[in-house]
Amino acid sequence: MPKSDNASSASPARQGLPPEFIERLQRILTPDAFEEILRTFHMSKETTFRVNPLKSDADSLKKELESLDLHPETIDWLPGAFRVPEDERRALTESNAFYEGRLYIQNLSSMLAPLLLAPEPGERILDLAAAPGGKTLMMAGMMENRGWISAVEPVRERFHKLRANIDRAGASCVHTYLKDGRGVGRALPERFHRVLLDAPCSSEAKFSTLRPQSYAFWSRRKIRESRKLQRRLILSAWESLKPGGRLLYSTCSFAPEENEEVVDFLLRKNPQARLLTIDLPVENSMPGLLRWEKKSFDPSLSRSRRILPTREMDGFYLALIQKEPNR
Numbered sequence: 001m002p003k004s005d006n007a008s009s010a011s012p013a014r015q016g017l018p019p020e021f022i023e024r025l026q027r028i029l030t031p032d033a034f035e036e037i038l039r040t041f042h043m044s045k046e047t048t049f050r051v052n053p054l055k056s057d058a059d060s061l062k063k064e065l066e067s068l069d070l071h072p073e074t075i076d077w078l079p080g081a082f083r084v085p086e087d088e089r090r091a092l093t094e095s096n097a098f099y100e101g102r103l104y105i106q107n108l109s110s111m112l113a114p115l116l117l118a119p120e121p122g123e124r125i126l127d128l129a130a131a132p133g134g135k136t137l138m139m140a141g142m143m144e145n146r147g148w149i150s151a152v153e154p155v156r157e158r159f160h161k162l163r164a165n166i167d168r169a170g171a172s173c174v175h176t177y178l179k180d181g182r183g184v185g186r187a188l189p190e191r192f193h194r195v196l197l198d199a200p201c202s203s204e205a206k207f208s209t210l211r212p213q214s215y216a217f218w219s220r221r222k223i224r225e226s227r228k229l230q231r232r233l234i235l236s237a238w239e240s241l242k243p244g245g246r247l248l249y250s251t252c253s254f255a256p257e258e259n260e261e262v263v264d265f266l267l268r269k270n271p272q273a274r275l276l277t278i279d280l281p282v283e284n285s286m287p288g289l290l291r292w293e294k295k296s297f298d299p300s301l302s303r304s305r306r307i308l309p310t311r312e313m314d315g316f317y318l319a320l321i322q323k324e325p326n327r
């Protein structure tokens with residue numbers, strides 16, 4: 001296990017964050033990536049957003065925002081997505097376009113999950129951990145509001161936020177359920193064409209030294225607790241998926257226990273589960289790990305991807321899993 005020397009452990013890039021978190025990150029990443037990524041925890045992030053195609057289109061939204069003296073720039077790899085300079089964030093969140101649901105502020109990494117799951121109009125989709133609804137709404141847009149999205153969220157306050165966002169976006173194909181996702185698979189087996197499990201996690205990729213509260217409660221124990229819930233949720237997600245369907249599992253954690261280990265757990269229990277290769281439109285990523293501490297994972301876990309954080313993108317983990325049809 002690499003140990004940091006005294007000089008580097010005192011470096012500004014390491015200050016503030018829990019030392020054990022840094023030590024784990026160093027074992028997950030290559031040395032070059034590690035140093036670069038450490039710096040991102042101290043940066044203020046770019047503000048990115050996307051048009052809600054149910055209420056506007058990219059050109060009209062851009063013109064509307066420019067008329068307010070904002071300067072949206074398009075993201076070249078994702079039609080309908082934009083960035084604005086940091087000092088325009090406030091004006092963006094005070095615009096009518098924001099209040100009336102013509103745009104949704106969302107990190108670009110989060111936009112990758114619906115993009116890879118690729119829901120189609122008319123399909124039945126399950127979003128098993130949905131609030132506040134950014135990915136649900138992106139899927140509703142991709143489906144042109146046609147079909148059915150079941151959006152599940154058990155935390156009441158977050159559920160109401162989800163409902164408000166859906167209403168604001170005019171996403172009438174979304175049906176909300178104040179429920180624990182762990183019971184959904186048993187209640188609705190083989191019901192959905194595609195399932196998104198953007199799992200509750202230790203949120204390591206949201207850590208920022210500008211907000212020390214973001215990591216105040218981090219611990220290995222929290223990671224283990226998250227893993228336990230994630231295992232139950234991924235089995236439920238799997239059970240609810242039709243043969244031939246696809247499951248997208250994602251987290252905003254760097255912890256292998258919450259990422260590769262959870263997917264490996266599903267693969268071991270289900271011979272019908274096959275990991276698909278993920279083609280990403282961005283370069284800041286690395287393959288899923290094949291071992292962590294004393295555990296080795298199925299070799300196909302290298303098909304899952306870890307998004308490496310930048311000033312514009314949060315760290316993220318993505319795995320796309322196909323349920324092979326019954327023979």
Ligand code: SAM
Binds near residue numbers: 229
């Ligand atoms: N997909 C959301 C989005 O893009 O806006 C973010 C989801 S967030 C990462 C995970 C969510 O899972 C949280 O809202 C959390 O309250 C919810 N959650 C926690 N326990 C759950 C459970 N047992 N079943 C379903 N969801 C759960």
